[in-house]
Amino acid sequence: MHKRTGFLSSFVLGTLCAAAQPAVAQQMLPPVLTEGPPSTVPVAVQIARWRMLDGDINALTFRSMDRLFTTRTVAHAGAPWRLPRADAALDFTYGFGGKNYTAQDFLDRTYTNALLVMKDGKIVSEIYRNNSDENSRFIAWSMTKSITSLLVGCALTEGRIKSIDDNIATYLPELKGGGYDGVTIRQILQMRSGVDYEERYDFANPGVAARNHIAALVKNVARFADVARTAKRLHKPGSVFQYKTLDTAVLGWLIERVSGTSVAAYTAQKLWEPMGAEQDGFYIMDGQPGVGREFSGAGFNATLRDFARIGQMMLDNGRANGRQVIPADWVRTSTAPSTPADANAPGMPTGYAMQWWVLDDKGAYSALGLQGQYIYVDPRSRTVVVKISYFPPGDEKPTAETAAFLQAVSAWSPK
Template identity: 65%
Template sequence: MAFSRQLLIGAMTAALVVPMPVLAQQQLPAQLLQGAGSEVPVATQVMRWHMNDADVNSFAFRNMDQLFTTRTVPHSGAVWTLPKVERAADFTYNFGGKTITAQEALERTYTNALLIMKDGRIVTEIYRNGSNERTRFMGWSMTKSVTSTLVGAALEDGLIASLDDQITRYLPELKGSGYDGVTIRQILQMRSGVAYEERYDFANPGIAASNHINALVKNVVRFADAARTIKRAHKPGEVFAYKTIDTAVLGWLIERVSGGSVAAYTARKLWEPLGTEADGFYIMDGQPGTGREFSGAGYNATLRDWARFGQMMLNGGIANGKRVVSEEWVKLAQAPAGAETGVLGGYGYQWWTMPNSAAYSAIGLQGQYVYIDPTSRTVVVKLSYFPPQEEAAEQETLAFLAAASAWTPKD
């Protein structure tokens, strides 16, 4: 009996020291295992890989500084006070054969934050899903409109002699590529003609998706460097084709002619004179010393500071009584280079122009808008979390923005 008891105790002791199976660590998707290895931690790569997904993007789009190396664009000096006269958003709009209230639109169109300004005064300011006035929201391709403004500033500073200069005058690294013979103006208008299809099919990645993976998820290349070897698809100036690589080249141009970082030039020529109330930041495509600001789609700012950017444009380049960019540039930026067709209308200098309207807008991936209507003196900033490829939400949001512009708040 004693012997059996000893055996039992021994068996129990042995069971306690047998190692338990180790839980499997996160696995990288096959697309991230291809090509050069990355020093970015696996968990971070996985989160970057999923940051646009519908079940996490509401959070990810307002916490990009937790996912990426960033470069701060500091605010400084007197803040441009935006008068506030709060009014209930009591307007409606029609979509899909239904009349929908502005309040219903918030959830229907995946809204994180909304601000409506009328004639320079905030009439509606709404934060949702845990965001607040200190939250800095990812602009995605609204960043293109920021980069355009920096090009305008560099032109006014004499750092760029002419928009009709070929880009290789300033970036000789692009000689022999598809950008050879392309002017700065053609790049601003997304008419470079280079062979870069803005398609993000990550299951079968093409040049754009591969550049996203390698530059932004893995940080093993610089996003703009794809321009060095890119081919030509069309004669420069002839065909409009939206592509982030064009804006990345413009960011590289700003870096070269300013002699510093894109962030530093943004602070000096835009963020400080704009009278912003908070620091902005760019996400980077690598660590300091090698990485660049993602000037094509990586700028983050508060709701009110995005609104200040829009109000400056509405004021013809003036913010808080100070000239930020020339009135001529503002007019050029919002002038469509071609016919206004399709849902989004036309395209100026990195700004979308609304069809059958004087309105124009900075528009970012999955529902980011700085919408400006000179006719009604309205600025609307809507920061969203559309599911990927959600076309209905985009179409409904455009109806909402037009109605918000036409809305006259009650005194």
């Protein structure tokens, strides 16, 4: 009895002491997230979104976006496009920084979650790491821009867009009187809108892009594309290449307007179903259905194989699953350089086309996404490579090393 009484006394005393302390929230928002309108997104989720790029967790977050965001499904349907296999060991080396490395070295050195290599329409290597597998759906980041370009091509072919040389405000009158008024769809596709929107994500000292990211994607209190309504003009349209996700968000808004449906539904109808995707994809949203839009500049998610199907379709001039999915002339037009590749650029020499990056002057191009996402297409060697990565933020060395690997894998002939 004495021991039990002592226990109860200690318990009561501890409870009273705890009650006397001021309540402390489990988590506190960083000061920059407390600015502006209040968000209904739970604090813990806002913090997780805020930190999703961090190098110590992005191997997981980059394949868990449906746990962090409201999403909209891009449904697959019917029998998938069968990709034949001719499995082979990646038995080549590549040079980087004065040394030679094996393909296995590459996986570790460049933070690879998954890698798929196709030669002449056949899968020769498919590798999953860090507990990912064939069912994992990975964030494309800015590879999404290339998908958005494909949708613009579909809308053009259908006559929903009369010409890519039309003023964007003809289709989106909400943009009249602002920086986008008088800018053509072609100029936006080429990242030559001239609009003042610096693609800089210094969250310690946030500018317009970082604040838009916070408001739209972390807090869901604004729509990402709506900044285009008030954006100012910095350069004459068409005169200066300046990469900006806002341009692609405007293209997504255009697709929504001319199709009369959601970007996700149009993606399913014009790309995902006819291409013969194996699994559903999805977009992350910048708000709840009814107010939110798909993040068409960087928010698409899919499996490794379905990204490979996009690459093979591009290699085959828009044909997939026995049908012409994307018009062949749009494949050629959208991958033709508008900004030539700079062979002296640090890391991967790149130019730009229409939401595709041009990697050299011999025809290789790629969809590229933040922190190491690639759909690489080399028509010369009929090579497609999909690399899903988790580069540490701000680390450029894996990009340069990946460029060396892609050149080597293009030159490689499987035995």
